[in-house]
Amino acid sequence: MTATLSSDRTREHLEAHAKGDTVPHIGLRAEDVVEYATRGGARALGLDGIVGSLEPGKRADLVLIKNDESPAMFPIVNPYGHVVLQSQRGDVHTVLVNGRDVKYEGHLVGADLPKARQAVQGSVEYLRGTLGDEERVAGMHPDIPESKVLDNPCTCTDYRNASGDPAVAAPRQEM
DSSP, X not given: OHHHHHHHHHHHXXXXXXXXXXXXXXXXXXXXXXXXXXXXXXXXXXXXXXXXXXXXXXXXXXXXXXXXXXXXXXXXXXXXXXXXXXXXXXXXXXXXXXXXXXXXXTEESSOOHHHXXXXXXXXXXXXXXHHOHHHHHHHHSOOOOOOOOOOOOOSSSOOBOXXXXXXXXXXXXXX
C-alpha cells in the first residue's frame, strides 16, 4: 500500500514539475489505497460476494495492528494514513485467516520457525558450495551495463528518441 501511494504521488509531482507547476492537492489518498487492497482486490478477482469486507456470511482475513512500544504508533490522527504510511510488519499484533489465528501477540502460530531457518540455511550453504566464494561475492556486486535510451515504438506519446526525432512505430502485425 505504501509503494502504491508513494509511486502515485511521485508521478503526480513529476508531471507537475515538468510543467513548472506544483501539486496543491493530492489525487490518491491513503483511504483509496486501503480500499484497493481490501474490497478492490476482491472486486478485481470477482470475489466481492464472499470476501473483501467484514460482513455476515463472508469469509474474512483480518490483520490487527498494535505496537505499544513503537513511537510511530501514536497519536493516530488519520487511521488510513497511519496504516498505509506508519505501520510496519513488526506492528502486526494478530492475523486471522478465515477465522483461524496465524499470528498472535506478534508471533506466528503453528509455524516451525527453527525448521524453516534450517531449510533456508541449507539452501544458502548449498549455493555457497556450488558457486564458490568468488562467484558469490561477484553476484553481490554485478557489473552494471551502460544505459541507453531506447527508441519508443509507441505512437500514442510525443516521445522523441535520443536524436530528438519523433518516435515512429512499426506497422502492427495482425495475428
